Amino acid sequence: MRASRYLIATLKETPADAEIISHQLMLRAGMIRKLAAGLYTWLPLGLRVLRKVERIVREEMDRSGAQEVLMPAVQPAELWQESGRWQQYGGELLRMNDRHGRDFCFGPTHEEVITDMVRNELKSYKDLPANFYQIQTKFRDERRPRFGVMRAREFIMKDAYSFNLDQASLDETYQVMHRTYCSIFDRLGLDYRAVEADSGAIGGSSSHEFHVLAASGEDEIAFSTGGQYAANIEKAEAVAPAGERPAPAETMAEVDTPDQHTIANLARFLNIDASHTIKTLIVKGAADEDGNQGLVALILRGDHELNEIKAENLPDVAEPLTFASEEEIKASAGCGIGSIGPVGLSIPLIVDRSAAHMADFVCGANKDDVHLTGVNWERDVPLGRVEDIRNIVEGDPSPAGDGHLEIKRGIEVGHIFKLGNKYSQAMNATVLDENGKSAILEMGCYGIGVSRIVAAAIEQNHDDRGIIWPMAIAPFEVAVVTLNAHKSPTVMEAAEKLYDQLRQAGLDVLLDDRNERPGVKFADMELIGIPHRVVISDRGLQAGTLEYKGRSDADRQDIPTADALPFILKATGRPA
């Protein structure tokens, strides 16, 4: 492609309403333009990236045996009424009426449509397993669309839906999809993690998220140094410390702690580490048969944080998690919020696994401005129930036993999920099984945010000069930049020759033949993020060289003109 005949719509200024780096860079590099809130036009340069992502997703889905279909964007309300979602779905569902007043929506997802298709087309267990996918435009009417294509209202998804006769077959398809997603993100050249999204269920996880790692990611992921374990931090298991609880060494004693109402203050006041203290949180218990709600004490090591999702999933704890008021604490513990402790407390204790492993610890004495030191479980206070109720921290042992946990931030770009028979039951999607009996289908669904991947790739790969595309999805792989070509036929001739040679070698090449200053051209190519850059100038040609620079290289290097082609082929990983 010749830049002089191509829309290079780079911007010098960062648009004011772009909050995150990918949004800023996609606007500045001329990849997208905003049409309205959450609606973006893909300019030629951005669309090239999007199409490359699409192609990789399509090729790997095809390889997995999934069959591509294309369902309408506009869906009739009747199917959503059948599944019950017409009522359940909130303001994110863009509803509309056609000219005859009938209800439709712009599909944010296609479970109903595909289930309707399958119940009509698949008749027998012999037609199974089947997995149908599409790459298609969807709409989710976000209340506050932002972050460019990262959270747009209109976006492009790959959504797949599998249909299986039984759970075992669904498990197999699920594993195939897991492997396919890994192949896709491998080929995209992104650093990603498959993350358990539902660790609690019996029979193993039934949902995985795929995250592109990026410092700016909205989600926190814990993963093990051994590489076997990864989970969203909200769901990552904090395992019990190894070994036995140490034996008591100190005797319990009261200590005055005037005005020390936080763990941090207390530790500083007593000159101890926060990990030797305990914090006690009083929350509402689950209602009993008569609807009465007592209180429950949640006990954590002083330096740990409560994981509210884990806590409220416990049967004894009210859902949603509700902290006791100051009055309730005063009535129950006899003191203010900064001096509570387990010793002598008359409500049930739920003790975190790490707190349960402590000896000779410090805790509130249930008297204002007084704490206890040298406290030990069982000797001084019954242990109560031990549970996992905290957030993991970096350095925790991996639940899979493979090293310890690290925490990284990620952007969710894929999700695979076992739906079971939620939709097939509601919509009566059955086939005849081997015995000629009607069997409700088992379903899985598998999504990839195709347009979101473009933004996520940028969040992961950029510097202060612009985007650094992975080769697989770069809009162009090589930029051939001419300097003062409009004055020098020699430069233009050499550039055209190299351009043709590289294209014949199968590379996507942008010939920057624009009549612009060298600085403008260099800045544009770096902003756009083209992985390899070759500069052709009169001075270089006179010296018999071209200048090469990889997008992430610190330095430029001069290459003899005669070696240019093999050098670039090698740099781009093409066979010479």
Added chain:
Amino acid sequence: MRASRYLIATLKETPADAEIISHQLMLRAGMIRKLAAGLYTWLPLGLRVLRKVERIVREEMDRSGAQEVLMPAVQPAELWQESGRWQQYGGELLRMNDRHGRDFCFGPTHEEVITDMVRNELKSYKDLPANFYQIQTKFRDERRPRFGVMRAREFIMKDAYSFNLDQASLDETYQVMHRTYCSIFDRLGLDYRAVEADSGAIGGSSSHEFHVLAASGEDEIAFSTGGQYAANIEKAEAVAPAGERPAPAETMAEVDTPDQHTIANLARFLNIDASHTIKTLIVKGAADEDGNQGLVALILRGDHELNEIKAENLPDVAEPLTFASEEEIKASAGCGIGSIGPVGLSIPLIVDRSAAHMADFVCGANKDDVHLTGVNWERDVPLGRVEDIRNIVEGDPSPAGDGHLEIKRGIEVGHIFKLGNKYSQAMNATVLDENGKSAILEMGCYGIGVSRIVAAAIEQNHDDRGIIWPMAIAPFEVAVVTLNAHKSPTVMEAAEKLYDQLRQAGLDVLLDDRNERPGVKFADMELIGIPHRVVISDRGLQAGTLEYKGRSDADRQDIPTADALPFILKATGRPA
């Protein structure tokens, strides 16, 4: 692809609501399924065809220098209010409100969005010419959607919009698009015609339609035997007959014609050809300055039909064309509708070119049940104004002078159109010209009905057994059909081998390995329309042969197994 793992959803019965053959065959072959009125899911087999059409369109558009973009389907009302179309567009515009109550539509076309993009991104004449296209899902809320994807509500269009500094540059881009469309339809393997869609404008045609020829087409197209001229019959010019009008030979005489009120009856009664008669139609004239409307007589040769569009485009004729009532005719001509004629008529005459060339003709006498014979222009009645007001008929001379006209039916699948500054003016889309002055952009728009092409290809290419795909868009190019393979490992082995060889040669192959009766498999492959079929059976293998049949061939032929690969490569036009 193995048919055993692929959705072959053929139907034996023709669905009742499918009126045209392409709709019937797409349903029967398992290409599409109806979701709701005018909304179709593309099943795997149909989508393969759609994607092949898309790819050819994309490749040729890219080759033309057009740049691909992707605009949102959902468009804000504000832009349509700027162009004035929010009010003008009728019920076909699917309007909706987002969760904040703002007005949007599902775009049936994208002039406003692209003009908005261009007015922001293109600043100077140096950025021109530019041509942007997309292949995208559109919605037109047809009152009565029918004919499957031929006239669906949700459909896929290729729409392109060019921006030029002046008319001359627009002309160039228009010619490039005309050639590009020819390349596209050539590659698709369809019999098509580029047809003048607006023959009247000074400066040559500013609009062409591209029609796929098919007996079932909704449009009639006139084209010349010499190949230079083609026009929608509504717009095709009926040229004046060659030579001078013959001199009068008969004298004018009255003849009684009791109850002969139609041309056909009159000609039979007088035993003459209808082409020797004249018919006179009385219509309302254009209103004068005071708003008064007189009557006008339109005179045609008896065997010709009035072209209402041509007539109402005349300045003297009321638009829309309005026929005079019986009372008005009686008052003006003094007789009933079957006896009107030009002689002695007191209203202006507009005489068709062919009628003006007649001598010694028969016409009404303006007395009930009386006609005149031997009538001649000027001698018996002043000629009045001569205009082209009739439909052409087969055999008419070509307006381009290259032979005579034939009429075929066609399906409109493309349209190229010079928009001029309609949108750029309304939306103030300007660039700075060479002199630094602001210039309103000239625009062209260029559409192709991508999903409609699939149906049009079938209307053109089918027989009583099913579809006959052109190679370029066949879902699979070759079907390798096994007979009783579940009982014969030899058959399966030979089939697998050929399947691999053909795929390695770059062919799209469907291996029909289903455990079905031979008749079912043959019927399915013919219904689906795969161009080449190879049958592998035990009997054949024992004789050392495979059976080959082209989809349009009358007979099957046996091919020695050893020659099968080169034979098929040759049949499919691949290099051996």
